[in-house]
Ligand code: IMP
């Protein structure tokens with residue numbers, strides 16, 4: 001176990017396993033390029049160790065150069081890839097083989113391909129030591145890779161977490177125990193949004209609001225968004241399968257997350273099971289479900305006072321409609337409560353009082369789970 005900044009990592013790959021992967025790539029490339037003198041282009045900073053060891057395993061004449069790009073800031077890909085060091089000169093008519101440390105979403109790779117399309121190279125290939133095939137969604141096929149790895153955040157052997165860990169001989173992965181995955185329940189007006197924001201800040205969690213995820217997919221006409229739309233157009237409910245796939249995508253966008261807050265899902269026991277399956281497939285689990293409890297009369301008052309102004313929901317102004325939504329919540333949440341109680345994960349929080357008071361109560365639950373090590 002090692003600690004870098006605020007995070008703990010556990011051993012994932014030993015030096016020998018990494019070396020075997022480096023050697024494998026070097027041998028494959030040597031086989032393909034022995035007749036010519038290729039130019040290897042390492043991608044800084046992460047690939048420096050890989051390039052160094054790779055070259056020691058490469059037996060034939062070759063040249064080496066570097067480019068520098070940057071897309072990660074801390075743990076999350078910013079999605080913005082900058083060029084900090086440009087393509088080498090004299091590459092016209094030559095075979096260029098990019099040496100990357102890791103391929104994740106493929107954004108960096110896309111930028112690299114772009115960089116080299118304007119050059120007149122004879123051939124352009126990609127070799128990456130690590131390849132997160134589950135999350136990669138680029139069009140470019142990876143020509144050579146050392147090993148496929150799961151979608152976890154790793155450090156060591158050139159790879160960093162906030163610039164630390166590059167010097168490690170072994171590769172480590174983020175310790176999963178530190179994750180906090182929550183499901184948040186709350187009646188309309190109970191302050192779910194406010195509390196979700198607090199949790200997000202306090203514990204660096206990713207808030208997955210199912211409504212937002214739906215709107216995002218539909219607006220951007222993603223494959224899943226179009227599929228969902230096709231059901232909606234027919235006046236049908238979107239099948240759970242489609243929703244869970246959207247949630248899976250969201251989870252996969254954040255391999256580095258400290259945890260997730262699920263909001264608006266699950267709404268049925270079948271959905272709760274599907275969520276458990278999703279978590280399990282990622283070697284994660286729901287740690288707790290928190291229900292913000294409040295007297296309906298109090299909530300009714302709150303909502304009517306707000307007059308739907310804050311939420312922008314016109315049905316926040318109509319007493320009967322609000323009552324219907326309460327009723328719907330009660331009928332739907334009751335079986336879920338039983339489901340999560342059977343796993344000893346259900347926590348009901350008194351949702352009446354000052355925002356900070358409620359926040360404190362939620363914090364109490366999380367701390368009591370001993371999920372957070374200060
Ligand atoms: P992509 O553009 O999403 O494919 O990300 C590629 C770049 O992000 C790599 O060159 C790394 O610098 C960084 N990166 C991606 N995954 C990890 C990881 O697990 N640990 C450390 N850095 C990573």
Ligand code: MG
Pocket residue numbers: 043044045046047101102
């Ligand atoms: Mg890199």
